[in-house]
Amino acid sequence: MTIDPSATIHPSAVIEPGAFIGAGCAVGPFCVVGPKVVLHDRVILKSHVVVAGRTDIGDETVIFPFASIGEIPQDLKFKGEDTQLIIGKRNRIREGVTMNTGTEGGGGITRVGDDCLFMTGAHVGHDVIVGNKVVMANQAALAGHCIVSDDVIIGGLSGIHQFVRLGRGAIIGAVTMVTNDVIPYGLVQGPRGALDGLNLVGLKRRGVARSDITALRAAYQMLAQGDGAFQERAARLGEETDSAYVSEIVNFILGASDRSFLTPS
Template sequence: MSIDPSAQVHPSAVVEDGAVIGADCVIGPFSIVGPEVTLARGVVLKSHVVVTGKTEVGEETEIFPGACIGEIPQDLKFDGEKTRLIVGARNRIREGVTMNTGTKGGGGITRVGDDCLFMTGAHVGHDTTVGNRVILANQAALAGHCHVEDDVIIGGLSGIHQFVRLGRGAIIGAVTMVTSDVIPYGLVQGPRGELDGLNLVGLKRRGVARSDISALRAALQMLRQGEGQFQERAVRMAEESDSAYVEEITKFILGESDRGFLIPR
């Protein structure tokens, strides 16, 4: 066990032999830190937090009461193999959040980026990759093997099916089930998620130029009503636009997909 002298560990907390606790960490009452856990500088565990498994938590991440981070996957095929959870810096992981380690069949690592917010009761399943600045609202759940790119927002009580990809800047409405890939900057809503437009609010907040937003609107219209197969429309869409944002959507559509795509209504 290695605990930096500047760390604060409450007397009722349990830090098991082998854990590495960095400078300026705070481990609150009745929290448990497992023997293969590494907490980087400034990590804060409020009270009653469990961090276990082969788990790394990045600098200044704050974990709130009742969260359970690094437990084994919820996968019947899991056979006790050594897998990992890597959580980046400056994340806020609120009450009751769960994040599982990976599985051998999925590459062995569940990975979370930087500056994310996981609200109460959110779940990150095994072998899932979450980018930077992602928000999961209350009780939102990512199943195993999902890939969530940067700046995605997932509304409360929503579920993302196994192997689904969510493109950068997409937004998922509340109480929505997403069973297919969502293009970058897409807006998805409805009980059985439907691609219903663009995340225009998010684009404007990020200061995307009006010309690029217009190009994205035209691209979505081509995807919706153009001739040929969906992938063929995407190729033609890129040929007719010089917008980097449109090119990003094209690359996403032409990339490897295990679930197919939500098609614009």
């Protein structure tokens, strides 16, 4: 066990032998930190937080009461392999959030980027890859093997099917079930999620140039109404565009996927 002298540990907390607690960390009442856990500098565990497994938590991440971080995957194929959960810096992990380690069949690592917000009761399943500045609202859930790119927002009570990819800047409405990949900057809503436009509000908030937004809107129309299959339209679009944002959508559609795509309605 290594505990930096500047760390603050509540007397009721349990720090198991082998754990590493970095400088300026604060471990609150009734927390449990397992023997393979690493808390980097200035991590805060508020109270009643369980951090288990081979879990690495980056600087200045704050975890709120009753979160369960790094427990074994909810996968019947898991047989006790030594897998990991890696969480980046400055994340906010609110009450009751669950995040599981990876599985041998999925690469062995569940990974969360920097500056994300996981609201009450959100779930990050095994072998999921979450980018930076992602927001998951209350009770949203990511099934195993999902890939969530930077700047994605997932609405409350929404569920993302296993192996689905969410492209950068996409937004998922509340109470939505997403069963297929979502293009970058896509807007998805409805009980059975349908691609219903672009996340124009998010693009404007990030200061994307008007010319790029215009190009994205034209690209969306071509994907929705052009001739041929969805991938064929995307390939033609890639040959015609000089917008980096449109090219990102094209590359996403033409890249490897374990699911089909939500297509424009």
